[in-house]
Amino acid sequence: xxxxxxxxxxxxxxxxxxxxxxxxxxxxxxxxxxxxxxxxxxxxxxxxxxxxxxxxxxxxxxxxxxxxxxxxxxxxxxxxxxxxxxxxxxxxxxxxxxxxxxxxxxxx
Amino acid sequence: xxxxxxxxxxxxxxxxxxxxxxxxxxxxxxxxxxxxxxxxxxxxxxxxxxxxxxxxxxxxxxxxxxxxxxxxxxxxxxxxxxxxxxxxxxxxxxxxxxxxxxxxxxxxxxxxxxxxxxxxxxxxxxxxxxxxxxxxxxxxxxxxxxxxxxxxxxxxxxxxxxxxxxxxxxxxxxxxxxxxxxxxxxxxxxxxxxxxxxxxxxxxxxxxxxxxxxxxxxxxxxxxxxxxxxxxxxxxxxxxxxxxxxxxxxxxxxxxxxxxxxxxxxxxxxxxxxxxxxxxxxxxxxxxxxxxxxxxxxxxxxxxxxxxxxxxxxxxxxxxxxxxxxxxxxxxxxxxxxxxxxxxxxx
Numbered sequence: 001x002x003x004x005x006x007x008x009x010x011x012x013x014x015x016x017x018x019x020x021x022x023x024x025x026x027x028x029x030x031x032x033x034x035x036x037x038x039x040x041x042x043x044x045x046x047x048x049x050x051x052x053x054x055x056x057x058x059x060x061x062x063x064x065x066x067x068x069x070x071x072x073x074x075x076x077x078x079x080x081x082x083x084x085x086x087x088x089x090x091x092x093x094x095x096x097x098x099x100x101x102x103x104x105x106x107x108x
Numbered sequence: 109x110x111x112x113x114x115x116x117x118x119x120x121x122x123x124x125x126x127x128x129x130x131x132x133x134x135x136x137x138x139x140x141x142x143x144x145x146x147x148x149x150x151x152x153x154x155x156x157x158x159x160x161x162x163x164x165x166x167x168x169x170x171x172x173x174x175x176x177x178x179x180x181x182x183x184x185x186x187x188x189x190x191x192x193x194x195x196x197x198x199x200x201x202x203x204x205x206x207x208x209x210x211x212x213x214x215x216x217x218x219x220x221x222x223x224x225x226x227x228x229x230x231x232x233x234x235x236x237x238x239x240x241x242x243x244x245x246x247x248x249x250x251x252x253x254x255x256x257x258x259x260x261x262x263x264x265x266x267x268x269x270x271x272x273x274x275x276x277x278x279x280x281x282x283x284x285x286x287x288x289x290x291x292x293x294x295x296x297x298x299x300x301x302x303x304x305x306x307x308x309x310x311x312x313x314x315x316x317x318x319x320x321x322x323x324x325x326x327x328x329x330x331x332x333x334x335x336x337x338x339x340x341x342x343x344x345x346x347x348x349x350x351x352x353x354x355x356x357x358x359x360x361x362x363x364x365x366x367x368x369x370x371x372x373x374x375x376x377x378x379x380x381x382x383x384x385x386x387x388x389x390x391x392x393x394x395x396x397x398x399x400x401x402x403x404x405x406x407x408x409x410x411x412x413x414x415x416x417x418x419x420x421x422x423x424x425x426x427x428x429x430x431x432x433x434x435x436x437x438x439x440x441x442x443x444x445x446x447x448x449x450x451x452x453x454x455x
Contacts, residue, residue, distance in 0.1 A: 064381075064405050067383075067403055067405075068377065068383045068403070071375070071383050071384070071385045071401050071403055072375045072377065072383060072385060075373055075375075075385060075387055075399075076364075076366065076373060076375065079366065079368055079370075079371050079373055079387075080366075080368075082368075082370060082371075083368045083369060083370070086369060086370065
């Protein structure tokens with residue numbers, strides 16, 4: 001903080017001496033050299049890095065969870081559904097033929 | 109052995125109150141026969157260790173008459189080769205296996221020959237009503253990979269005992285006894301002369317019709333516990349835990365086993381993050397369509413397999429070998445040999 005203030009003070013006489021520098025330039029240099037901009041820049045880059053890492057690890061975790069799910073649960077869901085369909089088919093057949101469902105079940 | 113009767117069994121149940129359900133009187137003289145010592149983890153193994161494979165396999169069995177059948181099997185896919193650096197090297201292989209089976213209630217003979225020159229032979233013979241001889245031999249053109257083994261199983265009224273003789277001066281004996289109708293305890297000793305190793309092991313198994321819990325300890329440093337809960341007629345959940353005292357590694361796994369009308373589906377996840385699933389879909393021609401998947405994210409090892417096998421594949425034979433070598437975990441020479449044996453799917 002102290003050093004930047006002293007720098008500003010040191011630059012002041014120089015900016016006063018050559019007056020051909022526009023007011024816009026002076027404002028922009030004052031803004032770009034201010035400590036707030038520096039800290040903001042630092043914070044932004046840090047935030048960007050953290051977000052990148054976070055996204056990367058979240059993606060990896062999602063990938064692992066997703067593939068595990070694909071292996072463990074998806075076949076189970078499909079097979080349970082098939083089983084249910086078969087059961088329904090049996091019930092329908094039983095009601096059509098008028099035979100108890102237990103007579104059909106062992107044939108399978 | 110069976111005559112050791114605790115005094116409680118002979119005494120009448122102590123004054124049962126009408127409100128309390130009378131405890132079932134246990135007849136310690138008529139205990140059920142336990143299951144063989146080698147198979148105490150049978151249910152957990154069936155659910156948690158399906159025969160996963162990578163690549164394509166096609167098995168076909170043709171019965172020539174009631175007792176004699178021929179089997180053909182084709183396998184294509186990578187096989188893993190152990191390397192020094194610890195990472196997996198896969199070598200693509202393919203082989204054809206020709207087998208002949210003779211099945212009679214008293215005598216079973218199986219022979220398998222592979223195109224790479226390995227020969228497997230297996231005999232199961234009932235010498236008398238209670239004494240069974242089981243023998244298997246593997247002959248290979250590679251040196252030190254041939255071995256033979258003979259087991260004599262004696263089945264008593266409420267106990268079983270087994271003697272094992274193998275090449276390389278391998279001797280083993282085990283004994284298992286029913287203690288209560290649900291609990292059985294057993295022990296084993298073995299001596300492998302070739303490697304100058306001996307060991308002792310104990311096992312306990314508690315089973316009811318809803319659950320099975322087993323525990324096994326061996327002096328090779330292996331502690332294995334398993335628990336299987338039968339949720340319903342179709343669903344059972346299994347979990348197991350293995351700890352090796354010498355190598356200090358522990359692994360736990362959890363799996364499900366769905367036996368549906370058209371298929372059997374087994375899934376498992378273990379503490380190393382390895383996920384696997386094995387689906388057997390029943391086709392109507394007496395064939396099973398099998399899909400096998402195994403994913404290990406940590407090692408970046410993905411294995412997928414597809415195959416067709418005939419319906420009757422006994423898992424017990426495969427299990428039997430894997431347990432045998434699994435408990436003797438520290439035995440490296442036998443460990444690699446368990447692989448070809450496990451590939452033998454008989455009957």
